[in-house]
Amino acid sequence: MILLLQYTLIFASVLxxxxxxxxxxxxxGVINIGLEGIMVMGAxxxxxxxxxxxxxxxxxxxxxxxxLAAVAIGMLFSLLLGVAAIRFSAxxxxxxxxxxxxxxxxxxxxxxxxxxxxxxxxxSSTVVYGQAKKAFxxxxxxxxxxxxxxxxxxxxAASYIVLYKTKFGLRLMACGEHPxxxxxxxxxxxxxxxxxxxxxxxxxxxxxxxxxxAGVSEWKFENGVAGFGxxxxxxxxxxxxxxxxxxxxxxxxxxxxxxxxxxxxxGLLDALNLPSTVYNMFPYIISLxxxxxxxxxxxxxxxxGIPYDKGQR
Amino acid sequence: xxxxxxxxxxxGAVQSLLASLLCIILGLVVGYIxxxxxNPAGANGAILAIVENFMTYSKSTAQxxxxxxxxxxxxxxxxxxxxxxxxxxxxxFNIGAAGQYVVGTGAALYCALGLKLPWFLCLIAxxxxxxxxxxxxxVLKAYCNVNEVISCIMLNWISLYAVNxxxxxxxxxxxxxxxxxxxxxxxxxxxxxxLGALFSKNQYVGLxxxxxxxxxxxxxxxxxxxxxxxxxxxxxxxxxxxxxxxxRERKNLIxxxxxxxxxxxxxxxxxxxxxxxxxxxxxxAVPAMGFNGIAAAFLxxxxxxxxIFSSYFIQHITNGGAYVDKTMYSSQISDFISALIIYLCGxxxxxxxxxxxxxxxxxxxxxxxxxKGGDGK
Numbered sequence: 077m078i079l080l081l082q083y084t085l086i087f088a089s090v091l092x093x094x095x096x097x098x099x100x101x102x103x104x105g106v107i108n109i110g111l112e113g114i115m116v117m118g119a120x121x122x123x124x125x126x127x128x129x130x131x132x133x134x135x136x137x138x139x140x141x142x143x144l145a146a147v148a149i150g151m152l153f154s155l156l157l158g159v160a161a162i163r164f165s166a167x168x169x170x171x172x173x174x175x176x177x178x179x180x181x182x183x184x185x186x187x188x189x190x191x192x193x194x195x196x197x198x199x200s201s202t203v204v205y206g207q208a209k210k211a212f213x214x215x216x217x218x219x220x221x222x223x224x225x226x227x228x229x230x231x232x233a234a235s236y237i238v239l240y241k242t243k244f245g246l247r248l249m250a251c252g253e254h255p256x257x258x259x260x261x262x263x264x265x266x267x268x269x270x271x272x273x274x275x276x277x278x279x280x281x282x283x284x285x286x287x288x289x290a291g292v293s294e295w296k297f298e299n300g301v302a303g304f305g306x307x308x309x310x311x312x313x314x315x316x317x318x319x320x321x322x323x324x325x326x327x328x329x330x331x332x333x334x335x336x337x338x339x340x341x342x343g344l345l346d347a348l349n350l351p352s353t354v355y356n357m358f359p360y361i362i363s364l365x366x367x368x369x370x371x372x373x374x375x376x377x378x379x380x381g382i383p384y385d386k387g388q389r
Numbered sequence: 390x391x392x393x394x395x396x397x398x399x400x401g402a403v404q405s406l407l408a409s410l411l412c413i414i415l416g417l418v419v420g421y422i423x424x425x426x427x428n429p430a431g432a433n434g435a436i437l438a439i440v441e442n443f444m445t446y447s448k449s450t451a452q453x454x455x456x457x458x459x460x461x462x463x464x465x466x467x468x469x470x471x472x473x474x475x476x477x478x479x480x481x482f483n484i485g486a487a488g489q490y491v492v493g494t495g496a497a498l499y500c501a502l503g504l505k506l507p508w509f510l511c512l513i514a515x516x517x518x519x520x521x522x523x524x525x526x527x528v529l530k531a532y533c534n535v536n537e538v539i540s541c542i543m544l545n546w547i548s549l550y551a552v553n554x555x556x557x558x559x560x561x562x563x564x565x566x567x568x569x570x571x572x573x574x575x576x577x578x579x580x581x582x583x584l585g586a587l588f589s590k591n592q593y594v595g596l597x598x599x600x601x602x603x604x605x606x607x608x609x610x611x612x613x614x615x616x617x618x619x620x621x622x623x624x625x626x627x628x629x630x631x632x633x634x635x636x637r638e639r640k641n642l643i644x645x646x647x648x649x650x651x652x653x654x655x656x657x658x659x660x661x662x663x664x665x666x667x668x669x670x671x672x673x674a675v676p677a678m679g680f681n682g683i684a685a686a687f688l689x690x691x692x693x694x695x696x697i698f699s700s701y702f703i704q705h706i707t708n709g710g711a712y713v714d715k716t717m718y719s720s721q722i723s724d725f726i727s728a729l730i731i732y733l734c735g736x737x738x739x740x741x742x743x744x745x746x747x748x749x750x751x752x753x754x755x756x757x758x759x760x761k762g763g764d765g766k
C-alpha cells in the first residue's frame with residue numbers, strides 16, 4: 077500500500093508539473109503538443125548532469141544543478157516551438173509533433189555518441205545515474221520521499237498565484253483569450269506568448285527529469301517517456317486549464333498509472349489475474365473516457381492555436 | 390521571358406516544390422552539422438551513406454534488390470501520409486495514423502496467422518479495423534467535442550497494447566515475434582505480380598507498391614474531382630458554413646476519419662502481408678511509420694501525388710540511416726533528420742508569404758521603373 081502511495085505521488089508530480097506547463101502555454105495562446113519531446117530533452121539534461129557531476133558533490137548543490145540543467149534544456153528546446161509558432165506563424169500542432177519526434181531522436185543520437193566515446197563497444201542508449209539519484213530521496217520509515225513531490229506542490233501553489241493574483245498572469249491569460257484586445261491596451265502579445273512557451277518548457281523539462289528518476293536508476297532513451305507528455309495534456313484538459321483542478325486530475329491519473337507498477341502487491345487485483353498489458357492501457361482508457369465527459373463544455377482558451385497577427389482584426 | 394519566370398514562381402505548385410526542396414536541404418545540412426559535432430572524421434561518409442542508401446552497393450543486382458526493399462517500406466509510408474493529408478484537407482490533424490496502422494497490423498496478421506484467411510480478406514480486415522478506429526476519433530470529435538489530436542494519441546497507446554495482446558496468440562514460442570507468413574499461411578502473402586523478379590528476385594516486392602500509388606491517385610480524384618471531396622473540404626474550412634449549406638457536418642467528420650483510418654490500416658497490411666517484417670509482441674513504443682507519414686504528407690505539399698515522391702524520399706533516408714558507420718554514429722540520425730524536416734515544414738507558410746511579398750515588391754519596382762522610363766519601347 078505504501079508503494080502504491082509512493083508511486084501515485086511521484087507520477088502525480090510528473091503529470092502535475094508537465095500539465096501546469098501546458099496550462100501556461102495554452103493560456104498564452106500556444107498549443108504545446110510537443111510536451112512529450114520537451115520532457116525527453118529535459119530528462120536528458122538532468123540525466124547527463126547527474127552522470128557527469130563528481131560523486132562527492134553535496135546533495136543540495138547536486139539537486140540544484142540537476143534541476144537547473146533539466147529546466148534550461150527544456151526551455152531551450154521549447155524555444156523551437158516558440159520561434160516557429162510565434163514569430164513564423166507555423167501550424168502549432170505540426171511543430172509540436174515535430175518536437176515530439178525530434179526530442180527522442182536527438183536524445184538517442186546524443187546518448188549513443190557519448191556512450192560510444194567512452195567505450196567503443198557500448199552502443200546502448202542508456203544513461204546510468206544510480207548514485208546521484210539518491211540525493212533526491214529521503215526515507216520516512218518505508219516511504220521513499222522524493223524532493224520532487226514537494227517541488228511539484230510548490231509549483232502548483234506558485235502557478236495558482238501567478239495566474240490569478242499577478243499582473244503577469246492575468247495579462248498572459250488575456251493573450252490566450254483575445255490577443256487583439258490585449259494588444260489594444262498595450263500588452264505585448266508576442267512577448268507574453270514567448271513567456272508562456274518558455275514556462276511550459278521549464279516545467280516540461282523538470283517533469284521529464286522527475287519521470288526518469290521515479291523508481292529507476294538508469295534510463296534507456298530509446299523509450300522516450302512513454303506518452304506521459306500526452307497524458308499530461310489530458311490531465312490539463314480534465315482540469316479545465318485551472319491549476320487546482322489540474323492537481324486533482326493529476327492525482328487521479330497517477331493512481332491508475334501507479335496500479336500498473338504495483339498491482340501484483342495488492343491481493344485483490346493480483347487475484348483478478350489480468351495480464352499486465354491491461355494495466356498499461358488503463359490510464360489511456362480512463363483519460364479517453366474522462367475527455368468524453370468533460371469536453372462538451374470545454375473551457376479552453378479561446379484564441380489557442382491561432383497565430384497572432386497584428387494586422388488582423 | 391522575364392514575365393514568364395515571374396508567373397512560374399507565383400505558381401502554387403512550384404512554390405510548394407521549392408519549399409519542400411528547401412526543407413530537405415536545410416534538414417540534411419543540420420543533420421550534417423550534428424554528425425560533424427559528434428565525430429568530424431566520418432561525417433562526410435555518414436551523410437553520403439544516408440543519401441545514397443542502396444546505391445552504396447557496387448553490384449547492380451544488390452542495388453536493385455535493396456531498392457526493392459526501400460520500395461516495400463515506401464508503400465505503407467505512402468498510405469500513412471495519404472491518411473494524414475486526407476484528414477488535414479478536411480481540417481483534422483490525424484496524429485492517430487500510427488494507431489490506425491497498429492490496429493491494421495493486428496487485424497491483418499491475426500486474420501492471416503490465426504484464422505488462416507487468404508490475403509484479400511486480411512487486407513480488407515486491416516482496412517476495416519483502421520477505419521473503425523478512425524471513426525471512433527471522428528465520433529468523439531463530432532458528438533463529444535473531444536479534440537481529435539488528444540483522442541488519437543490515447544487511442545495510439547491503447548491500440549498498441551491491445552494489438553500486442555492479440556498477436557501474442559500467434560507468436561513464436563521462443564521469440565517475441567509473430568509466426569512468419571511463409572511458414573504458417575502462404576495464401577496470406579500479397580501476390581508478387583511478377584514484380585519481384587524485376588528487383589533481382591526480391592520476393593517482398595509485389596502488389597503493395599502499385600496499389601499504394603493507385604490509391605494516391607484515387608485520393609486525389611476523391612478530393613479534387615468529386616462532390617463528396619468538395620463537401621468534406623468545405624466542412625474542414627468552416628463547419629458552421631457547411632452546416633448552413635445543408636451538409637451534414639457530423640457525418641462528414643466521421644466519414645473523413647474513417648477513410649483516413651482505413652488508409653493507414655491498409656498501409657499496415659501492405660507491409661506485414663508482404664512477409665517483409667514480423668510484429669514484435671513486446672513492442673513498447675508506437676511504430677514510427679504513422680508519424681513519418683506526417684512528415685511525408687507535409688513534405689509532399691499536402692498533395693497526394695507529391696506524397697508519392699516525399700514518402701519515397703523519407704523512406705530512402707530512413708533506410709539510408711542503416712548504412713552509417715555504426716562504430717561512430719547511431720542509425721537514429723535519419724530519424725533525427727526526418728524530424729527536422731517535419732519541423733521545417735512548419736515554416737512553409739511563412740516561406741510562401743515571404744516569397745510572394747518579395748515578388749510583389751519586385752513587380753512594383755519594375756512598374757515604377759517602367760513608369761519613370763516613360764515609353765522607351
